[in-house]
Amino acid sequence: MKEINKYIDAREADIYHMPIQERIDWLLDLSKKHSNAYCSSEAYLSRKRYSAKHPTMIIALKCMDGRIHLPYATKTPLGIIKPFRNIGGMFNLGWPYLGEVLYNTVNAAIEDSRRVLMIITYHYSKGDGHRGCAGFKYDCDAAIKHVFEVKKQAEYIFGQNHQAVYPLICGIETDEDAMILHDGENKEIFNLAESTDSSKEFLTNKLRAMYPDMPDQVLRDLLPLVTGNIEHISDIRNAHRNLELDSVHREWIICIGRGFDFLHVPNIALIIGPYSPDISGPIKTAASIIKSNMERGMIPKDGFLLLTSAPYSEIGVDKARAELKSQFLSQYASEVIEKEHPDMFKLMIKKTAVLNWHTRNLELIDSAD
Numbered sequence: 001m002k003e004i005n006k007y008i009d010a011r012e013a014d015i016y017h018m019p020i021q022e023r024i025d026w027l028l029d030l031s032k033k034h035s036n037a038y039c040s041s042e043a044y045l046s047r048k049r050y051s052a053k054h055p056t057m058i059i060a061l062k063c064m065d066g067r068i069h070l071p072y073a074t075k076t077p078l079g080i081i082k083p084f085r086n087i088g089g090m091f092n093l094g095w096p097y098l099g100e101v102l103y104n105t106v107n108a109a110i111e112d113s114r115r116v117l118m119i120i121t122y123h124y125s126k127g128d129g130h131r132g133c134a135g136f137k138y139d140c141d142a143a144i145k146h147v148f149e150v151k152k153q154a155e156y157i158f159g160q161n162h163q164a165v166y167p168l169i170c171g172i173e174t175d176e177d178a179m180i181l182h183d184g185e186n187k188e189i190f191n192l193a194e195s196t197d198s199s200k201e202f203l204t205n206k207l208r209a210m211y212p213d214m215p216d217q218v219l220r221d222l223l224p225l226v227t228g229n230i231e232h233i234s235d236i237r238n239a240h241r242n243l244e245l246d247s248v249h250r251e252w253i254i255c256i257g258r259g260f261d262f263l264h265v266p267n268i269a270l271i272i273g274p275y276s277p278d279i280s281g282p283i284k285t286a287a288s289i290i291k292s293n294m295e296r297g298m299i300p301k302d303g304f305l306l307l308t309s310a311p312y313s314e315i316g317v318d319k320a321r322a323e324l325k326s327q328f329l330s331q332y333a334s335e336v337i338e339k340e341h342p343d344m345f346k347l348m349i350k351k352t353a354v355l356n357w358h359t360r361n362l363e364l365i366d367s368a369d
Contacts, residue, residue, distance in 0.1 A: 015268065016250050020303035020349065027268075027305070028362075035361040036260030038078060046077050056221035057109035058082065059102070061150065062121040062172075063089040063133060064271045064282065069263075070119070073177040075228035078261055079360070081119075085260075085273040087282035088135020089121050090146060093153040098275035106158065106165055115218050116165045118154055120147045123172040131174065134289060135282075144171070148186060166218050168211075176236050179229045183210045198230045250298045252305065254286045256329045258307040259355030261364065269307075274329060280336045287341045303347045306333055309362065311348060311355040322354040323365050 015026055037043055058081045062068045068089075070081050082105060084091070084098070092100055109116050116325035122143035125131035129138045136143040151167045171180035172293040178193035188210055197203075203226055207219055214222075255268035256279070263269045272279055294301045308329040312322035330352045338345040353364045 002009065016252075016299055020252075020300065020305070024349065024351070027253070027307075028364075031262045031362040034078070035359055038360040043077065045261060047079050048116055049078055050077050054080075054221040054224060055114050056218050057105070057114050058119065058221070059084065059105060059116060060121060061086075061091050061118045061147075062090060062119075063087065063123055063135060064125065064273075064286065065133065065174075066121055066133075066178075067174045067267055068121065068172055069096075070121075070225075071261075073172070073179070073229055073232050074225040075232055076225060080340075083231050083261070084275065085271045086275055087272065087285055088133050088143065088146075089123070090135060090277070090296055091120075091150050093150065093157060095275050095277055097277075098273075099157075101275070103157075110164060115163070115215055116158075117218050117222060117328045118165055118167045119170050120150050120154070121170050121172055122147050123174055125174050127175045144169075144182075144186070166211075166214055168222070174235050177229070178233050178236075179226070181207075181210065181226075192226060192229050193233050195230055198227060200227070203227065221265065250293055251290055252285075252293065252299045253307055254283070254290065254304070254333070255307045255309070256270075256283070256333050257309040257326060259311045259353075259360075260307075261359075261360065262362070274310075274325075279332075283333050283336045284340045287337050287344050291341060291344050301347070303349050304344070305349050305351060306330065306337070307351045307353065309353045309355050311357045313357045319354060326352050326354055326365065 015023055018026065060070050060081050061084045062070070064085045064087050070076070070083070071078050084102070091098060093102065106116050122140070123133050124140040125142070132138045132140060133143055147169050151169060154165060154167040164283070169182040169186070171182070172178070173180060173191070173193060176193050178191060180192070182188070186341060190206060190210060200223070203223060204219070207214070207222060207226070211219065250267045251270050255263065255269050255271040256272055260269065260271050261349040263271065270289060272282045272286060276282070290299075290304050293299045308326045310322040310325040310329070312319040330350055334345070334348070334350065351364060353362050355362055
């Protein structure tokens with residue numbers, strides 16, 4: 001998977017300055033390319049090989065910020081890391097729908113004799129605090145405090161001995177997409193951007209010292225993410241990333257629902273999972289961020305996209321239910337934006353879709369503007 005090349009291709013396309021309809025066409029084409037790539041024999045076998053070698057299921061709780069893309073930052077095949085997104089990476093495992101989806105995901109792994117690595121993330125920028133997490137009002141300490149509370153909730157549900165589900169706190173420094181690993185007590189931090197030794201022996205010993213209770217298989221399956229991130233950081237440094245353009249908010253899409261793995265390009269979308277009992281807050285925040293992007297001249301003022309999606313696994317009832325869910329999310333978000341940001345509502349273009357979970361094909365069901 002050559003994610004860095006896809007990232008460069010997106011920059012060369014200069015998508016941030018295209019008219020809104022051309023940007024939407026580019027986005028839909030990107031989703032088709034992702035589905036084709038996902039369904040290719042090579043990608044299918046790559047996932048099968050990876051899963052056979054690294055059977056631990058990996059779940060990531062992360063922010064809706066489009067810059068936070070762990071497959072891209074760890075050089076992991078798409079489809080391996082299962083994302084859960086919400087503004088700021090703010091989660092409460094007591095939320096009914098989140099708890100249901102999370103339990104079903106973990107239970108499926110356990111029934112298949114697999115352990116689960118739950119990566120609970122926060123993010124920040126080392127170069128400029130205001131390139132950090134807007135959801136936490138750029139307060140990194142508050143974000144760290146929150147993710148450790150989520151870790152406690154995970155331990156309450158799945159057990160504190162960590163033999164079935166291992167919750168891991170991980171910061172993402174977005175200037176270099178660097179992972180910052182915290183031990184369970186937040187006493188030791190391992191910033192992969194500062195690692196001077198990337199050998200397997202050193203990293204294995206380092207992880208074992210930080211996580212003495214981590215099952216051996218989980219540690220072996222965490223190691224490729226660590227080595228991949230160190231390699232990715234080197235790629236970013238060699239590419240001389242323009243932080244003023246590449247690490248700031250330039251989003252022009254609000255995505256609501258599930259099934260947005262194809263959005264592997266940084267800084268184009270704000271992704272809101274349907275997990276909180278009240279998603280109006282994240283929707284308002286997302287609209288505010290896009291409005292600010294327009295006012296700062298980071299994106300054109302000719303419109304933005306509201307894209308909703310719900311996945312389905314089977315045709316018939318399951319697909320019909322997904323269609324209704326996506327339509328509901330679209331209508332709900334539209335009403336929130338119209339009420340809270342009437343000026344932005346006039347610039348909004350809606351696309352409603354469902355996602356075929358087996359092919360990762362995004363299927364539009366309502367293309368009304």
